[in-house]
Amino acid sequence: TAETPATCRDIHGQVEFPGEPETSLDVFFGFLDEGVASPESSCVSGDGFEALANDEEDGGPSEAEESRAFWESQEHLVQATLCRTTSIESRIRQATKECLMELNWNDSQCECLNSAPGGCRSCLRRDVCDRLRRNGFNCAICKSKWRSSPDIPAGEHTYLEVVDESCPKKGAVRVIIELNFRAEFEMARACEGYNRLIRRLPEVFVGKAERLRPLIKALCVAAKRCTKEKRIHMGPWRKHKYMQAKWLGACERSPPGPLPAGLSVRPPKPRASMLTFDMLEKLPKSQCTAVEVV
Numbered sequence: 308t309a310e311t312p313a314t315c316r317d318i319h320g321q322v323e324f325p326g327e328p329e330t331s332l333d334v335f336f337g338f339l340d341e342g343v344a345s346p347e348s349s350c351v352s353g354d355g356f357e358a359l360a361n362d363e364e365d366g367g368p369s370e371a372e373e374s375r376a377f378w379e380s381q382e383h384l385v386q387a388t389l390c391r392t393t394s395i396e397s398r399i400r401q402a403t404k405e406c407l408m409e410l411n412w413n414d415s416q417c418e419c420l421n422s423a424p425g426g427c428r429s430c431l432r433r434d435v436c437d438r439l440r441r442n443g444f445n446c447a448i449c450k451s452k453w454r455s456s457p458d459i460p461a462g463e464h465t466y467l468e469v470v471d472e473s474c475p476k477k478g479a480v481r482v483i484i485e486l487n488f489r490a491e492f493e494m495a496r497a498c499e500g501y502n503r504l505i506r507r508l509p510e511v512f513v514g515k516a517e518r519l520r521p522l523i524k525a526l527c528v529a530a531k532r533c534t535k536e537k538r539i540h541m542g543p544w545r546k547h548k549y550m551q552a553k554w555l556g557a558c559e560r561s562p563p564g565p566l567p568a569g570l571s572v573r574p575p576k577p578r579a580s581m582l583t584f585d586m587l588e589k590l591p592k593s594q595c596t597a598v599e600v601v
Contacts, residue, residue, distance in 0.1 A: 374536065378500030381529050385507055388522050393515070395471050399444065399482050400513040406438040407511070429465075432486060433563040436467050440562065445470045446484075451558040459543045464553040468560065481516050483554050488512035491553070492526050494533065494545070501533035516555060523550050 439446035467484035534541040
């Protein structure tokens with residue numbers, strides 16, 4: 308399926324799904340259905356951040372003006388990248404959204420020993436993966452690991468991946484699902500330009516590896532610029548090579564495992580209250596006595 312830009316409407320720095328009633332999960336995804344490109348997004352080239360990544364002063368605009376231009380360009384670049392999608396990505400994104408709605412993400416309680424308000428990420432990741440597999444998607448839990456090098460420390464990361472092979476001509480298409488995407492790039496003591504850029508990111512990322520690669524690069528360029536403006540040290544875990552290793556490096560792929568022994572599947576959230584519970588339907592007829600209330 309040909310890749311097409313999507314219509315985007317910017318509401319207070321967040322992307323809204325056009326033609327759909329807005330839900331709490333819409334702002335988590337920050338992705339759109341296929342449509343027509345917005346003029347603002349289509350005017351940004353894919354390499355727009357390359358020229359602005361140069362930290363040398365050339366005696367041109369003032370430092371404040373140059374900084375403002377950089378952050379505006381980064382926002383447009385990130386927005387344009389997020390607004391592009393394919394039918395495969397849209398299908399997997401919608402299925403993921405429905406899974407999260409079924410799990411009632413905001414109010415769920417996991418059953419593991421590390422339970423916390425809202426449920427833990429590990430249980431949520433396993434539940435989403437399991438539901439996507441039951442819906443016919445080749446989904447698996449991926450764990451990437453990398454060794455330390457002179458540039459970056461060793462680390463590991465876990466995320467979801469769907470491999471779509473519906474189009475034999477294109478071969479296998481790898482779609483990455485990151486349930487905690489925005490938090491991966493948040494930074495303490497960041498400048499306002501960087502914070503504003505991060506607020507544009509979706510909480511849940513669903514997209515092809517080819518879409519994630521330029522997004523990571525742009526965000527790492529922004530992180531480097533932020534640390535320079537704030538005159539703070541940039542940790543090696545924020546470097547481009549480290550962030551790439553999380554989702555684009557070698558990984559182990561496995562289906563969701565069973566719950567630990569003695570633990571049950573997350574119970575469904577009750578939908579009825581005692582105010583609407585009909586006791587007459589549950590008690591034997593012989594025990595029912597009509598009582599007049601005066």
